[in-house]
Amino acid sequence: MVKLKYIFGPLILLVCIASETATGQEIDFGQYGNYSVSVTELNAQDLDFGTLISGTGSQSIELANAKVVEITGVKYLDVIINITADSELLLNGNLACAGDPSCSIPFTLETAYANRGQNNIAQAQFLNVNSNSTSAQFPILRRESGPPAPPPTPPNKEHNPALYEESAYIYLYGDINVGSIDSGDYSGLITITVVYD
Numbered sequence: 078m079v080k081l082k083y084i085f086g087p088l089i090l091l092v093c094i095a096s097e098t099a100t101g102q103e104i105d106f107g108q109y110g111n112y113s114v115s116v117t118e119l120n121a122q123d124l125d126f127g128t129l130i131s132g133t134g135s136q137s138i139e140l141a142n143a144k145v146v147e148i149t150g151v152k153y154l155d156v157i158i159n160i161t162a163d164s165e166l167l168l169n170g171n172l173a174c175a176g177d178p179s180c181s182i183p184f185t186l187e188t189a190y191a192n193r194g195q196n197n198i199a200q201a202q203f204l205n206v207n208s209n210s211t212s213a214q215f216p217i218l219r220r221e222s223g224p225p226a227p228p229p230t231p232p233n234k235e236h237n238p239a240l241y242e243e244s245a246y247i248y249l250y251g252d253i254n255v256g257s258i259d260s261g262d263y264s265g266l267i268t269i270t271v272v273y274d
Contacts, residue, residue, distance in 0.1 A: 152243035163265035
């Protein structure tokens with residue numbers, strides 16, 4: 078069983094890149110308003126590999142059976158997500174089992190996201206996970222081709238960003254390798270951080 082922890086909040090970021098050949102600038106429209114973002118689990122159960130027998134070997138949860146997390150926010154703003162997962166599932170969550178092959182199960186995280194306005198794994202964009210950690214920046218709603226839209230209007234009495242909310246979806250899945258382990262419940266933690274860019 079892998080449990081999820083969510084962290085989300087504002088992020089202020091201004092990036093200037095300079096080189097001999099080009100100069101660029103990113104404007105962080107998210108810092109000019111009080112925009113909200115929410116993270117919700119769509120399928121209530123944890124990422125669960127079920128009941129397994131000691132020495133079973135490699136077991137997988139595929140994308141089609143992934144844990145689905147919904148991010149709801151202003152559709153024209155970008156979010157930055159950071160996902161990290163424990164590299165082992167530990168017997169009864171006991172930290173003393175870390176690195177002990179008799180009471181820990183290696184876990185490899187896989188993840189993807191979809192931002193076309195619907196929960197559809199056929200539209201998933203796979204993320205490169207390195208050492209059970211990944212990050213990505215994308216708009217809540219994928220932009221169509223063409224020139225970029227004008228800057229967003231900051232919240233005010235006449236403009237309510239909640240009227241422009243949309244959802245993006247994160248898919249969490251992966252593999253475990255069950256060796257000769259003690260019986261019991263094994264668990265780990267996946268942490269998702271979501272902030273506006």
